[in-house]
Amino acid sequence: xxxxxxxxxxxxxxxxxxxxxHQAQNVGLYQRKLKEAGVSPDDVRTLDDIEKLPFTNKKExxxxxxxxxxxxxxxxIVRIHTTSGTTGKPTVVGxxxxxxxxxxxxxxxxxxxxxxxxxxxxxxxxxxxxxxxxLGFHYGAEKIGATxxxxxxxxxxxxxxxxxxxxxxxxxxxxxxxxxxxEVAESMGKTLxxxxxxxxxxxxWSESMRAELERRLGVKAxxxxxxxxxxxxxxxxxxxxxxxxxxxxxxxxxxxxxxxxGERLAPGERGELVITPLVKEALPLIRYRTGDVTRLMEDxxxxxxxxxxxxxxxxxxxxxxxxxxxxxxSQIEHVLRALPEVGEQFIVYxxxxxxxxxxxxxxxxxxxxxxxxxxxxxRMQKNITGELHNTLGLRTAVKLVEPGSLPRFEGKxxxxxxxxxxx
Amino acid sequence: MEKSYIVKQISIFSENRPGRLAAxxxxxxxxxxxxxxxxxxxxDGFGVVRALVDRPDDAYRTLTDLGFRVSFTDVxxxxxxxxxxxxxxxxxxxxxxxxxxEYAYAYSGKDAAxxxxxxxxxxxxxxxxxxxxxxxxxxxxxx
Numbered sequence: 001x002x003x004x005x006x007x008x009x010x011x012x013x014x015x016x017x018x019x020x021x022h023q024a025q026n027v028g029l030y031q032r033k034l035k036e037a038g039v040s041p042d043d044v045r046t047l048d049d050i051e052k053l054p055f056t057n058k059k060e061x062x063x064x065x066x067x068x069x070x071x072x073x074x075x076x077i078v079r080i081h082t083t084s085g086t087t088g089k090p091t092v093v094g095x096x097x098x099x100x101x102x103x104x105x106x107x108x109x110x111x112x113x114x115x116x117x118x119x120x121x122x123x124x125x126x127x128x129x130x131x132x133x134x135l136g137f138h139y140g141a142e143k144i145g146a147t148x149x150x151x152x153x154x155x156x157x158x159x160x161x162x163x164x165x166x167x168x169x170x171x172x173x174x175x176x177x178x179x180x181x182x183e184v185a186e187s188m189g190k191t192l193x194x195x196x197x198x199x200x201x202x203x204x205w206s207e208s209m210r211a212e213l214e215r216r217l218g219v220k221a222x223x224x225x226x227x228x229x230x231x232x233x234x235x236x237x238x239x240x241x242x243x244x245x246x247x248x249x250x251x252x253x254x255x256x257x258x259x260x261x262g263e264r265l266a267p268g269e270r271g272e273l274v275i276t277p278l279v280k281e282a283l284p285l286i287r288y289r290t291g292d293v294t295r296l297m298e299d300x301x302x303x304x305x306x307x308x309x310x311x312x313x314x315x316x317x318x319x320x321x322x323x324x325x326x327x328x329x330s331q332i333e334h335v336l337r338a339l340p341e342v343g344e345q346f347i348v349y350x351x352x353x354x355x356x357x358x359x360x361x362x363x364x365x366x367x368x369x370x371x372x373x374x375x376x377x378x379r380m381q382k383n384i385t386g387e388l389h390n391t392l393g394l395r396t397a398v399k400l401v402e403p404g405s406l407p408r409f410e411g412k413x414x415x416x417x418x419x420x421x422x423x
Numbered sequence: 424m425e426k427s428y429i430v431k432q433i434s435i436f437s438e439n440r441p442g443r444l445a446a447x448x449x450x451x452x453x454x455x456x457x458x459x460x461x462x463x464x465x466x467d468g469f470g471v472v473r474a475l476v477d478r479p480d481d482a483y484r485t486l487t488d489l490g491f492r493v494s495f496t497d498v499x500x501x502x503x504x505x506x507x508x509x510x511x512x513x514x515x516x517x518x519x520x521x522x523x524x525e526y527a528y529a530y531s532g533k534d535a536a537x538x539x540x541x542x543x544x545x546x547x548x549x550x551x552x553x554x555x556x557x558x559x560x561x562x563x564x565x566x
Contacts, residue, residue, distance in 0.1 A: 365436065365492055372434030372494035374464045374471045381467065399468045401438050404490040 001250050002109065002305045009249055009306070014047055016278035017253060021053075023284040026071040029060060030286060050253065050276060051264060055287045061229065062089040070094045072282050082130045083228045093132070093228050094282035100139065102279050103231040106248055107140020110237035111170075113246070113305070114222055116197060118145030121166055125159055125173040125181075126202070128152045132232025133202055137172050140234065146170070153177065156184045163192050170197035172224075175205035175213065182216035192218060199224050201233055204312060208337070223311055229288055230277055236309055244297045244308030251279050254309070255287070256296055258326060259316035270295040270328065272316035273309065291316050293328050320350060320416065322357045325394050329416050332361065335391050341366055341380050345406040352420040360397045361388070364406050425549040428559040429497045431479040432539070435472040436492040439465060447472055447486065454485045460500075460539050462528035473528070475500070475539060498541050500560030501552055503529070505536040513538055513557060520551040 004012070021041035024030040034040060037054045044050060061069055069092070070077065078097050082090040095103070116122070122141045128134035128150060141148045149166060151159055153173075159181060162168065173181070178200055185192055198217055201224030210221045225245055226233035235252060236245035247254055253276040256265045265271045273290045277283075293314040301308055314330035321327070329348060336342045343364035351358050363384060370377070377400060384398045437443040444463070451458060451474075461474040476482045479495065486493045503509035510529075517524060517540075525541045537560060542548045552559060 367492070370434075370436050370492040370494055372471070372496045374466055377436065377469065377471070378466050399438075400436075401469075402436060402490065403492060405438070 002113070002246075004250065004306070010047060012250055013253055013278060016250075017047065017050065017276065018044060020276065020278050020280070020284050021286065023071050023281065024286055027069055027284070029056075029064060029069060030284075033286075047253070050255070050287065053286050055262065055274065055289050056285050057289045058091065058229075058291070059088075061091040064092075065089040066092045067094070070282055071284050072096055077282050079135075080130075081132045081135075081228055081232065084131070090130075091229060093231070095231070096281040099231065099281050099283075102251065103136060103234060104139035104143050106231070106234035106251060107137055108143040109248070110224065110234055111140060111144050111146070111199075113237060113239050113303075114197060114199075114220075115240070116141075116144060116146060116170055120144075120146040120169045120197075121149065121194075122146040123149045123151050123159070123163060123166075123168045123171045125151050125153060125171055125177065132226070132228045133172070136226075136232040136234060137199075141172075156181060157188065160185050160188060160190055160192070163195060164190060167194045169194055170199065171195060171219070172199040172201075174202050175200040175209055176203060178213050178217060178221075179209075182213065186216070195219050198222065201225060204314075206337075225292075225309075225312060227290060227292075229283070229285060229290075230275055231280070235275070239301060239303045239305060241302050244301070244310050246301070246305045247307070247309050249306050252277055254296065256294070257289075259289075259319050260321060260326070265295075267296050268298045270310070270313070270331075271326070273312075289316075293319070293330065318416070320348075320359075320418065322350065322359050322394055325392065327359075327392055327394065331391055332388065333415070335387050336361075336363060336384070339384060339387065340368065342384065343367070343403050345408070346415060347406055348416045350416070350418045350420055357420065358397065359394065360399060362399045362401050362406060364401055364403050367403060425546040427562055428499055428549045428553075429545055430475060430500055430539075430560055430562050432496045432498045432541075433474050433476060433479055433482050433486070434494050434496045435474070435486060436469065437463075437472050438469050444472065446489075447491065450485055450489055450491075451476065451482055454481060456482050456485070459532075460528065460530045460537065462526075462539075464526065473526075496541060497545050498539050499545060499548060499552075501538045501540060502534075502558040502560070503536040503538050505531055509536060510538065513552065516551055516555050516557060517542065517548060520547065522548050522551065 033054045039052050076096050077094040079095045081093045124137050126133040198219035198221045213221045222238045224233050225236040236247035238245050255274040256271040257274050258265055259272040273292045273294050274287050276287050277285055292312045293316050294309045294312050297308045314328045318329050319326055336346055343366040345364045347362045349360040381398050381400055388396050457477045458474050464471045483493050501513050523543045527540050529538045
């Protein structure tokens with residue numbers, strides 16, 4: 001399945017899409033939505049016909065709380081997970097026996113892809129409750145025959161002792177908890193020599209964090225992507241190339257859309273990830289807007305598996321439209337982080353000057369970035385503007401500011417200040 | 424020998440907004456450091472404050488500790504006759520020798536007018552000026 005030929009994949013996707021749309025007809029919300037859109041599942045004859053169908057968003061799932069979105073009776077549902085509900089009512093995700101089988105199969109596929117198997121001792125250091133990461137990985141890891149330690153979270157010193165005493169070779173946790181583990185292990189003087197593989201997900205994390213985790217934990221670090229609405233983790237995963245994530249096209253039909261217009265974007269363009277699950281029984285969804293920003297990568301992967309998505313680079317809610325061009329703050333961050341002359345902090349201001357959007361980026365100089373010569377500063381400013389232009393396709397005004405002069409944030413940084421009034 | 428005439432200028436990165444010069448000058452005042460020549464070069468939204476001070480190393484430390492970006496730049500200080508033709512004499516010496524002036528600023532003191540020069544070949548400039556009878560500030564004045 002992982003290296004299925006493109007035409008066979010398309011046939012399989014279409015067959016499963018048709019099945020999934022019929023399954024969705026068991027849900028009141030979809031009966032209504034399709035009726036309003038004037039389409040029936042039978043109108044979908046090719047994969048591209050999916051564009052005729054309406055999107056589903058998170059609010060609709062929340063409105064169906066608790067069981068309004070389920071396509072099967074509770075009798076067939078053997079487990080329930082929910083989202084955390086931090087942005088309103090939680091979303092209830094039901095699983096039939098077949099759903100659980102599909103899900104653990106996907107996790108097993110991911111773990112096998114990175115070389116894990118029955119010789120491995122796997123510590124699953126995530127929450128085991130309603131959060132999907134715990135039980136999801138647990139059953140997938142059992143499926144590949146690994147020795148699973150359901151350590152869950154908390155008691156970090158005990159976690160470290162378990163790694164050492166049980167000879168743990170692979171660990172799954174959030175990247176921030178992994179850093180905490182590394183710190184505590186260092187303070188205990190433990191080197192965790194058996195640990196070789198780290199699977200990190202459920203939070204965004206950067207390449208520099210990858211380097212730090214690998215150095216401090218002695219692991220090879222892999223990015224795991226998923227969302228509760230699509231079972232949980234397992235939707236997409238890095239292979240040993242670690243250049244983008246393989247998303248499993250046999251189970252998930254992927255589109256990238258412009259979050260403003262809803263139009264589908266050309267291959268390679270960055271936008272919001274929209275997923276139609278193809279094998280979900282209890283909670284079938286049609287064109288679910290994930291809110292996550294990525295792009296489909298056009299180059300094939302050296303490992304021979306299917307088309308990858310780029311690591312998630314932000315949330316579509318954060319998207320800015322500047323002179324008609326979509327800009328994600330994460331793109332700006334990405335450019336600036338790669339430049340040694342730029343320090344830690346930056347702030348983006350957006351103004352409307354004579355009916356035109358103007359983006360000004362205040363960039364703190366790095367401690368190392370000053371030769372004393374004005375022309376070097378001017379060159380640096382030009383270089384930053386040029387790099388931003390290459391990535392964003394947009395002219396920006398870059399202002400160099402003194403190190404330490406921009407506000408620091410605890411928690412989530414507010415780096416964009418949109419000063420455009422309503423039109 | 425030429426080295427003893429190469430003066431350490433401090434160059435300070437500064438945003439172009441009210442109060443920045445006051446912050447720099449205030450810090451030097453509090454540290455008891457005297458500024459005897461200075462200029463501001465301005466670009467798009469920021470500038471470089473250049474100064475000759477009596478204790479450049481202390482000035483560097485003081486400003487760096489406050490978070491300023493500071494670096495040293497090698498310059499020379501040429502004494503000029505404080506009368507018509509003074510600048511012309513020195514500019515001719517450097518022009519004749521093919522030495523390019525990157526920037527310059529001047530002050531007129533009690534004893535003489537002094538031209539501070541940032542040139543592309545600093546040791547060569549020292550030799551040429553001394554060779555043609557010019558007089559240079561000693562680096563030891565600002566140590």
